[in-house]
Amino acid sequence: MKRTIVAFIILLSNQLFSQKIPFQLLPSGHIVVKATIEGKEGNFIFDTGGGINLFFTDFAKDLKQKTSYNFFTAFRATGERIDVPLFQSEEITFAGTKFKNTPYSTFDMKLDGLNGLISLPMLKDKDFIIDFNKKEIELVPIDPLKNKKSFDIQLSTHADHSIDIFTYIKLNDQYKIQVMLDSGAGNNSFWLSDKLIPLLKIDKEKLKLTERKSEFNEKIMTKYYSGTINSISNEYAHLKDPNVVFVDGLIYEGKTSINWLGNRLGISLKNNKIYVLD
Incomplete structure (x- = not known):
């Protein structure tokens, strides 16, 4: 009984x-x-x-x-x-x-x-x-004591109306930048600020340039420079030779999808953590 x-x-x-x-x-x-x-x-x-x-x-x-x-x-x-x-x-x-x-x-x-x-x-x-x-x-509540494999996230809020999440990653195992984590970008999307091109010692002329109209305002055009870098990584994930896009005027140091971080991700906004569960 x-x-x-x-x-x-x-x-x-x-x-x-x-x-x-x-x-x-x-x-x-x-x-x-x-x-x-x-x-x-x-x-x-x-x-x-x-x-x-x-x-x-x-x-x-x-x-x-x-x-x-x-x-x-x-x-x-x-x-x-x-x-x-x-x-x-x-x-x-x-x-x-x-x-x-x-x-x-x-x-x-x-x-x-x-x-x-x-x-x-x-x-x-x-x-x-x-x-x-x-x-x-x-x-579901996530117990931080039982899930040690985690990394910090930072929240950006606007007057309690909006919330975005950020974290720190490394480029080429050397340069630490803060990126927005954007599941709405789809899989394996890596946008970087075009300001990082000189830092990474990339010849801008060798990148593929495309220009696209905004989905919200067709009068606005943005330049995108596509190429590869040596690596993108955090504490638990490491991608070699990822395809990246340097975006003209990007307001963040970077913006990435979330799928590369793990197959099963626990997100706790109140604890400012993402838990890598698989």
């Missing part, structure tokens, strides 16, 4: 403190999750670099709040300024958990099968695990 009671308590504890949601991993490496916003279900990119939840206009038109005199000014990694209206979701259901009064913005954009971005602010008090092998996100 005692074993039965213990087993029941463990099962109940798991149900109370662990909530999972499967995700679709696109060929590009983007994580697509389902969430219900004020009773309306949609498909969203799970974006640790998005800063704030962003819902496309076609989806947001059915939400309760139609207009707002509040606004949010954000800057994309390329330095492009974006001014968007600021709203609050009465309720979001994600991974079996309800989140109240979460800030969000809207933008008139259309991407097939997608309704916007889910970002980090609503998870500021919730530890979560991204499992690339099982293709699931789990909301």
